[in-house]
Amino acid sequence: MEKIIYTIGYSSFEIGSFIETVKKHHINAIVDVRSSPYSQYKPDFNREILKEALQKNNISYVFLGKECGARVDDKSCYVNGKVDYSLVSKLEIFQNGIQRLIDGASKFSLALLCAEKDPITCHRTILICKNLKNHGVIIMHVLENGKLEAHYDSEKRLLKLFKLHHPDLFRSEQNRLDEAYLRQGEKIAYEPEKQNETN
Numbered sequence: 001m002e003k004i005i006y007t008i009g010y011s012s013f014e015i016g017s018f019i020e021t022v023k024k025h026h027i028n029a030i031v032d033v034r035s036s037p038y039s040q041y042k043p044d045f046n047r048e049i050l051k052e053a054l055q056k057n058n059i060s061y062v063f064l065g066k067e068c069g070a071r072v073d074d075k076s077c078y079v080n081g082k083v084d085y086s087l088v089s090k091l092e093i094f095q096n097g098i099q100r101l102i103d104g105a106s107k108f109s110l111a112l113l114c115a116e117k118d119p120i121t122c123h124r125t126i127l128i129c130k131n132l133k134n135h136g137v138i139i140m141h142v143l144e145n146g147k148l149e150a151h152y153d154s155e156k157r158l159l160k161l162f163k164l165h166h167p168d169l170f171r172s173e174q175n176r177l178d179e180a181y182l183r184q185g186e187k188i189a190y191e192p193e194k195q196n197e198t199n
Contacts, residue, residue, distance in 0.1 A: 006025060008113055031063075031101065033128060068127075102132070120184065
């Protein structure tokens with residue numbers, strides 16, 4: 001049976017509409033992939049409050065920010081003061097997180113949760129989904145309007161973002177896509193000096 005994993009960013013939702021949207025897509029488990037599961041702007045999405053609200057609606061909550069968060073403690077993953085996602089993806093802890101997601105998708109209809117409303121501006125796509133798709137998982141992103149976008153279509157937007165969507169005689173689409181992931185990763189990667197709540 002094919003495994004489907006959803007992703008969702010909470011920043012464009014209030015807690016009520018968030019739960020409603022999650023239910024609409026038959027998602028019954030939220031996997032929080034924020035390194036720090038707290039929001040200065042939306043306290044309803046703080047770990048304990050969110051967990052309680054989800055449980056009241058029979059939706060499970062799991063925190064995987066340590067394994068799959070964008071802020072990593074391992075200093076070997078920092079290049080020029082920024083996290084390098086290609087290095088993070090090689091870490092054993094991250095690979096364990098990916099395996100937990102794959103295993104979890106066999107038992108639950110799960111969604112990765114982070115703050116960013118657009119999946120292509122978030123590490124849940126640029127780091128996690130880039131690695132998940134190599135395991136044959138179908139990825140669907142819940143957008144701010146509550147509609148779904150297939151990961152393939154998100155990747156097409158990513159290519160367009162860097163004007164890499166036109167066929168190239170010398171580079172395959174995969175080569176261009178790899179470059180788009182790399183460039184977006186550099187753009188959004190966590191820098192300790194520039195802390196924000198999107199990771």
